[in-house]
Amino acid sequence: MSTTYRVNPGGSVRGTVRVPGDKSISHRAIMLGSIAEGTTRITGFLEGEDALATMNIFRALGVRIEGPDAGRVAVHGVGLHGLQAPSRELDCGNSGTSMRLLAGLLAGQRFTSVLTGDASLQKRPMRRVAEPLARMGARIETAPEGRPPLTVYGTTRLRGIEYAMPVASAQVKSALLLAGLYASGRTCVTEPAPTRDHTERMLRAFGYPVTSTGSTVCVESGGKLSACDIEVPGDISSAAFFLVAASIAPGSDLTLLHVGVNPSRTGVLEILRRMGADITLMNERLVGGEPVADIRVRHAPLKGVEVPPELVPLAIDEFPVLFVAAASAAGETLVTGAEELRVKESDRIAVMAEGLRRLGVEAQPMPDGMRIRGGPYGGGVVDSHGDHRVAMAFAVAALRASQAIEILDCAPVATSFPGFVQLAREAGLDIEERRD
Numbered sequence: 001m002s003t004t005y006r007v008n009p010g011g012s013v014r015g016t017v018r019v020p021g022d023k024s025i026s027h028r029a030i031m032l033g034s035i036a037e038g039t040t041r042i043t044g045f046l047e048g049e050d051a052l053a054t055m056n057i058f059r060a061l062g063v064r065i066e067g068p069d070a071g072r073v074a075v076h077g078v079g080l081h082g083l084q085a086p087s088r089e090l091d092c093g094n095s096g097t098s099m100r101l102l103a104g105l106l107a108g109q110r111f112t113s114v115l116t117g118d119a120s121l122q123k124r125p126m127r128r129v130a131e132p133l134a135r136m137g138a139r140i141e142t143a144p145e146g147r148p149p150l151t152v153y154g155t156t157r158l159r160g161i162e163y164a165m166p167v168a169s170a171q172v173k174s175a176l177l178l179a180g181l182y183a184s185g186r187t188c189v190t191e192p193a194p195t196r197d198h199t200e201r202m203l204r205a206f207g208y209p210v211t212s213t214g215s216t217v218c219v220e221s222g223g224k225l226s227a228c229d230i231e232v233p234g235d236i237s238s239a240a241f242f243l244v245a246a247s248i249a250p251g252s253d254l255t256l257l258h259v260g261v262n263p264s265r266t267g268v269l270e271i272l273r274r275m276g277a278d279i280t281l282m283n284e285r286l287v288g289g290e291p292v293a294d295i296r297v298r299h300a301p302l303k304g305v306e307v308p309p310e311l312v313p314l315a316i317d318e319f320p321v322l323f324v325a326a327a328s329a330a331g332e333t334l335v336t337g338a339e340e341l342r343v344k345e346s347d348r349i350a351v352m353a354e355g356l357r358r359l360g361v362e363a364q365p366m367p368d369g370m371r372i373r374g375g376p377y378g379g380g381v382v383d384s385h386g387d388h389r390v391a392m393a394f395a396v397a398a399l400r401a402s403q404a405i406e407i408l409d410c411a412p413v414a415t416s417f418p419g420f421v422q423l424a425r426e427a428g429l430d431i432e433e434r435r436d
């Protein structure tokens, strides 16, 4: 079965919306809850396919997990050494986060596991975790060219290392920190640029010491995690579609409630503000160690900008929709230093350039980014290539298109944003979903 969106042109977005829970935090809540002592109660859990894949994997590793029930989950932790050998392959579905973080966590177990995934995940690079984990003494087999599936031969003899990451990746950092919980001595990871720090924050919330000095973060084995309550904030990566929608559509005035605004995730706010967006944060508060706010966004005329490369890792998942903001802005936008976009659920540079050009936008892909000239654009049929964020980005583009946009292959939207169509419609998008 395939899912197609048809979005009629024009309109505005207004009112108040609450986007689903943060995907990165939901994955980590299941993982850390599972290896903690005691019962972790989660609220606001993302009931999307990616986080559910992680949940099912921990069930297959012997963890009793109740829920999800309207975002509530109870994880009955088994402690650092209580996971059990799975009787089947562990299916990560579409989720790179599940596969990479689990590679680290499973490297230190007393059993062997096989991590597999869907056609998109099978194409994604895993050497970035397999190689540093091997330096820690792990044995991980990949398919040719470092692709999944991964066979992780667990060992009790991991050694801590000091690792300077060649790419700014929170998934690699997190995989090594999770392996570090099982390794002798200290495991330290240095990042070339700041990336999301949810793993570090959540380890601390579970009472596990983590030290950070400059761009280096370290853990030492020998501690334990104590269960805690976790309230997952709304996902700023999901909110981003509405931030851009309201910014580009005249007459828009939208408030997004309870959105996570961890500074390692707010590059999208900074980039949109540089483009002239009218964004106000309200009720800023800390919820379980994570900053949260309500965000009001009103239409404003956007202008093209050069995106500073240091902002790229802080907005890495938001580029599909930021490219739509650029297409709707006056003048030229230049994104560089974003080659990581080529190894996501799709090649997000190639796929976004193809779709934007289909609409008549001047978009020039480059090896590490894109140059986009904003201006009026039309409609037509675009292919999301099974990438959830590409599908939602083109739905938002319809607000400024002169004709309807039809978007192919949208089923994977359910990996990160279940209920997107309904919420988008409530906000004001004229969107229909067809399954055939």
Ligand SMILES: O=C(O)C1=C[C@@H](OP(=O)(O)O)[C@@H](O)[C@H](O)C1
Pocket: 023, 024, 025, 097, 168, 169, 170, 171, 172, 174, 196, 316, 317, 340
């Ligand atoms: O750690 C995480 O939860 C994530 C890290 C990022 O990936 P990289 O680490 O590959 O940059 C991001 O793109 C992904 O959606 C989620």
Ligand SMILES: C=C(OP(=O)(O)O)C(=O)O
Pocket: 050, 094, 095, 096, 097, 098, 317, 344, 345, 389, 416
């Ligand atoms: C890249 C993404 O996720 P993952 O790496 O977990 O598949 C994403 O959600 O945009």
